[in-house]
Amino acid sequence: MASRYIISVDFGGTKILAALIDSKNHIISRVKIASDVDKGREYLIESIADSVKKILKEQALKKNRIKAVCMGVPGTVNPSTGLIGVAPNLRIKNFNIKRALEKKIGIPVLIENDVNLAGLGIMNFEVDQSVKNALVVFIGTGIGGALFFDGKLYRGSSFYAGEIGHMLINHEGSLLVKGRKSTFESLASRTAIVKEIKRELSKKKRSFLYSYRSPKKILKSKVLAEAVKKKDPLAVKYVSYASEIIGTVLGSIATLLNIDTIILGGGVIEAMGGFMLPIIKTSFKEAVLKEPGKFVKIKTTKLGDDAALFGGIALAHEFLE
DSSP states (O other): OOOOEEEEEEEOSSEEEEEEEOTTSOEEEEEEEEOOGGGOHHHHHHHHHHHHHHHHHHTTOOGGGEEEEEEEESSEEETTTTEEEEEGGGTEEEEEHHHHHHHHHOSOEEEEEHHHHHHHHHHHHTSOTTOOSEEEEEESSSEEEEEEETTEEEOOTTSOTTOGGGOBOOBTTBSEETTEEOBHHHHHSHHHHHHHHHHHHTTTOOOTTGGGOSTTSOOOHHHHHHHHHTTOHHHHHHHHHHHHHHHHHHHHHHHHHOOSEEEEESHHHHHHHHHHHHHHHHHHHHHSOHHHHTTOEEEEOSOTTHHHHHHHHHHHHHHHO
């Protein structure tokens, strides 16, 4: 029988990255297109379908050669039913994306939370079998996590496991920042770092980043990394602060769960991991209990965006074989 492929899709609020993967787990081709949540869920479904059709056309493949489209979604999803419970960044709630996409493309669709999918890729294609109990954390626009116990993904009783970005953090003696509860994500994500830097820039503070003072101008991780490299005081201050919070939160989680490995990824870590990791490890050591802490290895993923793509292979194995 002719070899069959999967198409892995990493679906976010600003981009759709799709890849064709063969039966030997090789990425054959990639397609990256912009997505726009402001245009509604029907437009997003159409965009995902377009990325799949583009791959099929480029590779001259018929639909029956594709075993499944495996997709990561930034939200709470039920991989068995295909239902998105809530995906705030996509402005989607209680929507069966599996059913909607299958109607568009005529190929079986599997879905998973985006960080869970990346975690599956890391656990199956990057780390060795000595890693049993692990936490995968992706730090970017927001913060998400994936939990693995005895090498298996833990999804939780209602598919919310790993949502560490929403943990409340006691920030400077209060759980409130300007009337809003401070979460891990609101204090240590790229969004949080940029917000604080722009607040300082609005006061006309001198900085390498001064041209980004407009609220409308997007300050991405690569530019932050350049500013840190140039030792810009604002960038160094707030990236360091975020790193301290990350280390402290991870230390508390490691004390609770007695995990053996923490793997960090996401745009912020990809861009600034070399600067952040020593600070994270120091704060982690200060926060974690000594006994569980001494067993934990903290590392960064080398797979980058490919983590979620490879995760699609593991998802297909779980639900189709």
